[in-house]
Amino acid sequence: MTEEMGTHTDKSDIINIPPDLWAKAEEKRWPLILIQQALARKVPAAQLHQALDSGMTGAEAMKMMTSRAAEQAPPLSMAWARVDTERGIRAKPGKKGLTLDAINIGSYGDVPEYWPGQTMQPRGAYLAPGAMSMGYSISVKAEVWADNLGSLYEEAIQRHWRPATDIPWETLSPLPEETEQAIGQLCTELCEYNYMVIVALGKWIREICYGFHEAKLFLSTVLFDAGLHLEAFRKRALANGGGLGVQSSGQRLVPIRDAQNYSEMAALVFVLNDSFVQSQCLLGAGLAQNEADARLFSLAAQDKGRHLAYGLAHLRYLLEHQPERRGEIHKYLQKGEEYLVKEFEKSAPPREALAILLGGGIREIGEGFRKLKEFRRRQVSTYLGRLESAGLDDHRERLWPPMAAYLEREPVLA
Amino acid sequence: MPKFPSAEWFQEVRDVATQNDGLRKLGTCDAVMGVKVGDQAIELTFEAFDLVNIREIQPAELANIDFYLDAPIETWREMLDNIKEHGKADLKHTLNTIDFLEPEGFAKSNDQSRKDLFYRYLQTFQRFFDASAQVETDFATPQPV
Numbered sequence: 001m002t003e004e005m006g007t008h009t010d011k012s013d014i015i016n017i018p019p020d021l022w023a024k025a026e027e028k029r030w031p032l033i034l035i036q037q038a039l040a041r042k043v044p045a046a047q048l049h050q051a052l053d054s055g056m057t058g059a060e061a062m063k064m065m066t067s068r069a070a071e072q073a074p075p076l077s078m079a080w081a082r083v084d085t086e087r088g089i090r091a092k093p094g095k096k097g098l099t100l101d102a103i104n105i106g107s108y109g110d111v112p113e114y115w116p117g118q119t120m121q122p123r124g125a126y127l128a129p130g131a132m133s134m135g136y137s138i139s140v141k142a143e144v145w146a147d148n149l150g151s152l153y154e155e156a157i158q159r160h161w162r163p164a165t166d167i168p169w170e171t172l173s174p175l176p177e178e179t180e181q182a183i184g185q186l187c188t189e190l191c192e193y194n195y196m197v198i199v200a201l202g203k204w205i206r207e208i209c210y211g212f213h214e215a216k217l218f219l220s221t222v223l224f225d226a227g228l229h230l231e232a233f234r235k236r237a238l239a240n241g242g243g244l245g246v247q248s249s250g251q252r253l254v255p256i257r258d259a260q261n262y263s264e265m266a267a268l269v270f271v272l273n274d275s276f277v278q279s280q281c282l283l284g285a286g287l288a289q290n291e292a293d294a295r296l297f298s299l300a301a302q303d304k305g306r307h308l309a310y311g312l313a314h315l316r317y318l319l320e321h322q323p324e325r326r327g328e329i330h331k332y333l334q335k336g337e338e339y340l341v342k343e344f345e346k347s348a349p350p351r352e353a354l355a356i357l358l359g360g361g362i363r364e365i366g367e368g369f370r371k372l373k374e375f376r377r378r379q380v381s382t383y384l385g386r387l388e389s390a391g392l393d394d395h396r397e398r399l400w401p402p403m404a405a406y407l408e409r410e411p412v413l414a
Numbered sequence: 415m416p417k418f419p420s421a422e423w424f425q426e427v428r429d430v431a432t433q434n435d436g437l438r439k440l441g442t443c444d445a446v447m448g449v450k451v452g453d454q455a456i457e458l459t460f461e462a463f464d465l466v467n468i469r470e471i472q473p474a475e476l477a478n479i480d481f482y483l484d485a486p487i488e489t490w491r492e493m494l495d496n497i498k499e500h501g502k503a504d505l506k507h508t509l510n511t512i513d514f515l516e517p518e519g520f521a522k523s524n525d526q527s528r529k530d531l532f533y534r535y536l537q538t539f540q541r542f543f544d545a546s547a548q549v550e551t552d553f554a555t556p557q558p559v
Contacts, residue, residue, distance in 0.1 A: 095461065095462035095463070096442055096462045096463075151444075154442065155441065155442050158441030158442045159440065159441030159442070160441075278533065282510060282513075282514055282533065283514065285508070285510045285511070285514075285536075286508075286510050286511045286513070286514030286515065287511075287514070288505055288511075289505065290505070291505070294505055294508065294510075298508075298510055298536050298537060298540075299537065301510075301533050301536065302533065302534055302535065302536055302537060304533075305530050305531075305533045305534030305535075306534055308527075308530055308534075309527070309530065309534065312527045312530075382526060385525075385526030385529075386526045386527060386530070388526065389525050389526045389527035389528075390527065
């Protein structure tokens with residue numbers, strides 16, 4: 001008996017049920033947890049004995065307790081549901097589905113010229129008193145905005161691709177050694193550039209306040225694209241018997257790294273460098289000797305087209321809203337042009353690799369260099385065309401002179 | 415058998431290209447593209463996942479659209495014959511390759527940012543023209559320009 005009592009005492013210590021009540025609960029097949037909960041709510045043991053003796057089942061007792069618990073819940077204030085945000089919004093999907101632009105309706109579509117908030121308050125939500133400040137430094141719309149941000153974000157999501165499976169890698173076939181090495185060199189530099197885009201964007205995206213979430217969202221896709229391109233070009237270099245080449249001098253990356261404000265970084269990446277990078281991708285696709293290269297470079301050029309579309313629309317918006325910054329933008333671009341030309345002229349690997357690809361092999365290297373001149377002419381001409389389209393039509397006479405010199409050469413690409 | 419270039423021909427290609435969500439799978443595309451062959455011009459309006467409008471226009475109207483593909487009938491014919499023969503353009507006859515190798519380019523526009531739409535949606539336009547492999551084509555006699 002002592003031993004039995006001891007056992008009961010031990011169990012009761014754990015679940016805190018008197019032994020006689022325990023025994024009766026087991027006899028009546030009530031869950032012991034129910035007894036424990038009842039005792040925890042100060043239901044007298046005598047009352048529980050009475051309930052057990054009444055013939056009530058355990059399930060019925062459980063139901064009754066749950067009902068009483070609900071009655072005992074604290075009253076709802078619902079104050080959070082009565083804050084002054086716009087309600088009754090019913091955005092409708094269009095041809096492209098329920099897009100970001102489609103939900104920019106009512107007050108939710110008002111993007112202010114200046115966003116004073118320093119918290120993560122979603123645009124249109126009620127500002128909670130005491131919400132944590134995050135220290136954003138970009139609060140002026142013109143500094144990041146472009147009117148096509150919403151549609152570009154949706155397009156980036158819709159048109160994204162997967163390097164592992166969307167490139168027909170099986171179509172890669174042995175190429176002349178120098179050609180394969182030239183492709184490897186091109187891929188090396190594209191990897192390096194995308195590293196820089198990741199670093200630069202990573203730095204600036206966090207500075208943009210949440211009033212301009214479209215900018216944060218689109219730029220996040222650019223960041224993703226940069227990672228994807230880095231992945232894809234690295235895979236290409238390592239997939240066909242070649243390998244990576246030599247690192248570039250990094251001249252073109254210096255001004256991007258050193259950009260002192262977002263607009264400077266955006267002009268250097270999304271207007272100047274992306275313009276030249278896209279044409280390199282188009283070269284890779286245009287001269288491809290297998291389906292894999294054609295698809296890879298063509299898809300990368302498409303993505304660059306989207307990044308350029310943002311860069312030009314942002315530049316246009318900035319010039320319209322802060323025309324006093326026109327001279328400043330010219331200077332940013334001139335600095336970027338200077339460093340870009342330094343890399344073109346002083347760095348042999350990219351120059352020679354492009355000449356091999358353009359000439360169709362090392363035996364035609366002379367022809368390759370002649371075509372490279374024409375390629376540069378077209379690159380600069382296209383770049384200037386983009387600036388004119390964005391409203392910077394007076395940059396032609398401010399073009400960094402060594403870059404302007406590319407325009408003077410006679411076209412020979414045919 | 416529809417003649418190239420004509421609205422009828424492009425409509426047939428559109429019907430093939432959009433089968434089985436052919437264009438939808440590539441994602442959204444918003445651009446107004448022109449096709450110029452000699453003194454004939456066609457306007458193609460791509461919107462969301464479809465080619466929503468096709469119409470024959472005057473060549474002068476090409477200046478108002480995003481960009482247009484301009485080449486002599488011989489170039490068009492070589493490209494379309496190649497697509498017919500291989501089921502899609504081979505590496506020497508893609509839109510991008512023709513554009514890259516032509517000294518003045520294949521895609522033209524008065525506005526570079528509008529011309530950029532050609533490069534931004536290359537895969538969609540290529541898929542569209544590749545669909546012509548399944549369309550019987552009657553090439554019109556080249557018109558003197």
